[in-house]
Amino acid sequence: MLKISWLIATAIAVTYGSMAQADWKPAKPVEFIVTSAPGGGTDNFARVVQSIIAKHKLMEQPIVVTNKGGGSGAEGFIYTKVATGDSHKLTFGTNNAYLLPYVAKLAYKPDELIPVAAMALDEFLLWVKADAPYKDAKSYIEAVKAKPDTFKMGGSQSKDTDQTLTSLIQDATGAKFIYVPFQGGGAAGVQLAGGHIDSNTNNPNENAGQWKAGAITPLCVFSPTRLQGGVKVTATMGWSDIPTCKEAGIPIDQFQMPRTVWLPGGVPADAVAFYADILKKVSQTPEWKEYIERTSQTDRFLTGQDLRTFIASDDAKNRKVFEQEGWIAR
Amino acid sequence: MENFASLLHGFGVALTTYHVMLMMIGVFLGILVGVLPGLGAPNGVSLLLPLTFTMDPVAAIILLTSMYWGALFGGSTTSILFNIPGEPSSVATTFDGYPMARQGQATQALTLAFLSAGFGALVGVILITVLSSWVAKFALRFSSPEYFAVYFLAFASFIGLGAASPLKTIVSMGLGFAFAAVGMDTVSGGLRLTYGFNELLSGISFLIAVIGLFGIGELMLTIEEGLRFDGIQARVKIRDVFKTIATLPRYWVTLLRSAAVGCWMGITPGGPTAASFMSYGLAKRLSRRKEGFGQGEPEGVVAPETADHAAGSSAILPMLALGVPGSATAAVMMGGLMIWGLNPGPMLFVERPDFVWGLIASMYLGNIVAVLMVLATIPLFASILRIPFAIIGPVIVVVCFIGAYTVAGRPFDLWLALAFGVVGYLFKKLDYPIAPLVLAMVLGDKAEDAFRQSMIMSRGSLSIFWSNGLVATLMLIGLALALGPLLSTMLGRVGKPKGSSVVA
Amino acid sequence: MISRYTAEIGTATLTAGLGLAAVIGALEFGIGWGDAGPESGAFPFYIGLLVVAASIGTLTQATVGRHGLQSVFLHKEEAKRVASFFLPMLAFVVVARLLGLYVATALYLALVMWVQGKYRLVISVTSGIAAAVIFYFVLEVAFQVPLLKGPLEAALGLY
Known part of the structure; x- marks a missing residue:
């Protein structure tokens, strides 16, 4: 139930946001929170985005990258949750953002974060x-x-x-x-x-x-x-x-891991739209294509409704496995 | 010989004015970040990383590795002067380095530390030059049981040292293991011992513990004794540096043994921290001046420093060849490799020999540059001790807490460092040994992971620890080292029933 | 004045408590030996037990050898010195949490130099502020490492 109301809330927020685009701009340096240790896959993802934004001057304010990879990334998501309403904190992760709370008792729920974009799908x-x-x-x-x-x-x-x-x-x-x-x-x-x-x-x-x-x-x-x-x-x-x-001959048609970007809950819809727009621009640069090719990921930019549909189905698919294996922490 | 030719080519790549200049800048920045605890090499390297995106990969890696060497040297400096290790691997340097500094021999301690570190690094680099292909293949033979055996070996060589009460040693080591277990457990994928506190999610950082136990704890003791730093009056003479250089050959046995231990731990996945502890343990056991250890014995500085740097530099090779980073800093550099468009792995040697051999050549040059530069800073650093304590004491306090905060940007860590400071003070006063706690904290969770992975592989059978020659040999050496002192004490007790040692 | 005996008992009780905490925390998970080796609680559980046992051993040793431990652990004079160092440090941490590390650094250095170092007030305050400013430039500007900040930095527009 909660999940659905969250989807609706974000849907409204994002729709509203795209109407009022570019009204919002960061007023101070933006913090990139990386939910992995330095050198990890998520770390590379965030630093590539950082280097592209810097190179193409997509944002006026500087970017500070901080690694909060404790507890498989939970540290970073909790840090984001606590920063409710702070539109200068962008969090980088994978599907661990909405899957971690299933397998460990954590002080955040996925619906306390706002999904901004999924920028690539990593293959297995x-x-x-x-x-x-x-x-x-x-x-x-x-x-x-x-x-x-x-x-x-x-x-x-x-x-x-x-x-x-x-x-x-x-x-x-x-x-x-x-x-x-x-x-x-x-x-x-x-x-x-x-x-x-x-x-x-x-x-x-x-x-x-x-x-x-x-x-x-x-x-x-x-x-x-x-x-x-x-x-x-x-x-x-x-x-x-x-x-x-x-x-x-293995009847599994799809298993991929999205590389996702999140904002804390309670930020204005304009801010969500602003970052979604910047990340969209990042994903169109040659440097991004080069990163995708070098790491053999699938280039897929998702935001708004598409992103929410993707998350909901990925969430359901994984949850089924977790339930069956008895991994759900309660 | 083929390697030798490649190396000469590598020197050709590395020895340009531009590259040497980058080395000097890197070493300088490294010393700077190394001296501030918490800022450390991983932070410095990740900070420089964006700058290198536009650079040529060879130039970029030269800058980053030079910074790494500089940071390692800077970490040794604070270990000796203030009892605050900047990196886990320089903890063992404090055992004798700090007492030396307090006796007014800071110059000697720093000189010995830098020279033996440089020596260790050179041995490590020579090893990977000569044996590069063999080393990469050898590292592939290591799986979880072998990892566990290596960690066991490191513990075993350190156990039974010191005159502390066995009960207090157990308490200290046990607490170290318990602290290491806090946070995410790799094998089960669950959180342990966090008691619902978000602050404990990512575990208790080793650096916070060290800043508290060593830095703050030691300051409290110093104050209590009403002492200022001894040696304030001791003037820093440049001549002392040269005099100490002349004494270095005296320690040739320790140097060679420690370099061997370091290389061994660098190639096997033990890493620099295990190497420095193990080397210190062995040096103490085999020394004729056992009693002097812990009270300012120069050999106790030479041994861990040599092994630390030998391991640090020989570990670069498995990283390049296998793509598995041995430390946080290496992980950042590997991330850099990928951003520059290079994939670490066995093929790197074939596809980009100019890069690999340029890097190896820069390791020779970078270390020489680093040793020369840090030797030149000794008078500066040693004279810090002459600043009145009313100023330098509070400044160290501030640096400790800033360091504690920068480790992860968590306000909670300030309290944690303070608590560890009190514990360190009490432990020191009541003769609890701190080293076992530190060693257990660094290697404890890795050893546990390796053990449990082995058990998963063997379906719960312990026989996996003697299932092949390599792991069986490692376990046997470990057992011999662990039981050796126990047996000899028992024999000693039988020999002279009125043991003179009183349990403190 | 605190006797060594009291200090031994106090510390051993503290370590026993920490050991007990590990045991209790570990009980939340399995502590047995499954067919995939030890479960995730096993290791902290036994380590915790070991710490408790060794702490009790230390307690017993201290109680039995009590008269040997009547030596003084901390003189009044020493206690004063430790307190004069520890209390400002504690205050530093509290102020750091409230006002940020830079303000705390300036206040702490200035006060300690003035009160304990007997420097002139002007010199102390200037040094404290100078140190905070140097730290700001080295950390935030040169190395881009953010420190804990408080209301003053926000008012000045520094992030």
Whole structure:
């Protein structure tokens, strides 16, 4: 119920905002709150946006970036919530903004933040070691099914995107993995290259280096369409040569992670519209396209109604997994 | 030999006036941020990062790494002068460095620290020059059980040191583990020991604890004793710097051993902090002047500093080759690599040899520049101690609290630092050892994570810790180090029933 | 005057309390050994128990060896000195929370130099303000690290 009233409230706010566009301007330096530690994926996202705004002078006021990555990012979102009505605090995150409160008891609710935009969708792939005897996703899943609870799937953190996806794969195929949580995707990638785990579901960016070096290989991508980019990464394969998981026989048509931007609750609609407009301009620069291509994400700019629809459906999909796995914290 | 040719090429890349100038600017800025606790290297590097977006990647990484070296040296400076470690890895330097400074030997302590740090860094760089490809492959053999074994090794080499009561050592170490457990738990994905306080969500920062326990706690003791800093009258003589340089070869055994420990911990994922503690522990055990440790023994400065910097520089290689940062600063630099359009990973060496070897060459040059520059600052820093205490004391208080705030921008941390200050004062007065608490806080949650990941992998069987030669060897060395002093004390007790040691 | 015995008992009680807090906090989670190894509460639970046990050990040791611990922990004179340092520091933190770190820095340095350092009032106040201004330029302007600010900065239009 709460969720719906929130959607309506933001809908009104944003509609009103777009009518009264550009009436609002930041009056002091704008703080970018990054809900990850320095060097993390969200950190890169925020700093790229910062560098583009600075380079193209999209905003008159300077930008200060602060990292508040404690508690998987909860620290940053709580900081945003407490700053109710402060239109000079822009918060960068992923879908963790609305998913974290399910798995941990936290002092904020997603409806206390206002979504401004989603700027990209990060992709997930199924990776195995290059010298493993599996040619495609199907044969790998068959092997896992033959010996349940012996194959190790590595991922970043616990009860987060990687484990959710592992759980979805198990549901869709009947295979059973041992999920091993590591501190981050980078570590999970190295563990796979070293042969200590059997597979992982890393983002393209986290595993590209090891793939290029021939240590690991992708089996399929959890996206409705194949990835962009015709350039070959290895001698024989490029990103666009990777089949979608649906093609490859794992019936999951879509699993992506949005890169999202938020404002504290209670800020004027004009301010929401102002930032949405700036971020839109950022997403049209060549530097942004370059970032998207380098990290092999999907370029998708969502704001207003589209963004809310996306969040609602992503939220419902994840919530189903959380409920089923008993991860909901109460 | 192929590496050698690449290195020469790298020197060609790094040795331009522009690059050397960048090194000097970087080192200078690094010393500046290193001296202010809390500001530290990660902050400095992330601050410079936007500036480098428009620079050439080689120039950018030279600027950032030089700043990193500078910050490490700056951190050692405050450890020695004020007992405030700027980085976790310079905690062990305070054990003997600060007593030396209080005895009026600040110049000697700083000189020894900088020179041995420079030596350690050079050994680390030479190692990665010679063994770059082997190191990257070796690092791939490490998984959670091996990580746990390495952390265990670090604990084991430090356990049983010192004359403190065993019960108080347990209390101190236990509290360290408990503090480290606060916040998000990687393995279960849940929050622990936060008792519903938002302030505890991101855990208790190690730096806050150190600022309180060491910095504020020590100031309270100094005041209570009614002492000003000793050595106020001691004049700073440039000659002392050169005299101390001449004494360095005396410590060649410690230097070599500590460099070896540092390189080992840098390549394996133990990192600089584990390296400096372990090296200090070993130096104390193997020294002929055990009693002097903790009271201003020069060897106690040389050992942790050498290992710290050897580990810091040799750890750069796994970062480049594997894409896994070993520290907060490395993480920021890696973020930078990606923004400059470089992907860390095994292929970086093949695709961008000019970048990699330029970086390695700049590590040689950057460290030499850094050592020369910090040696030149010694008279300046040492003379800070001559400022009347009524001024410098409150200034240190202010710097401590500003440092505590800048760690994460949380007002709550001001209270936390104050509380740790009181605890540090009480612990010092009642002979509770503080080092075990610090070590447990730095490595505790990492060791726990590694242990539980191993248990997930093995489905709850402890046999994973001797499942292959590497992990079994590490565990055996760890056990030998842990049980060694215990056995020898027991044998010692049997030998002379009237033990002279009285439990304090 | 505080005896060493009192100080030992007080500190051991404090550490026992911290240990107990860890035990209680850990009980919220599983403390057993599941088939995926120890549960998330297990480690803090046993660490907490260990701290409590060792603290009780220290308490016992202190009580048994009581007459050996009658030495003075803190003389009146020493207590005065510690208080004269600690209380202004406490006030500094309180003022910092209310008025921001810069104002607190200026006030604290000026007062301590004037009252305890016996410097002239003008010199003390000038040094305090100068230090705050230097910190502002080094941190906010040069390194862009924001410090805690209060009403004065807001009135001056500094962010």
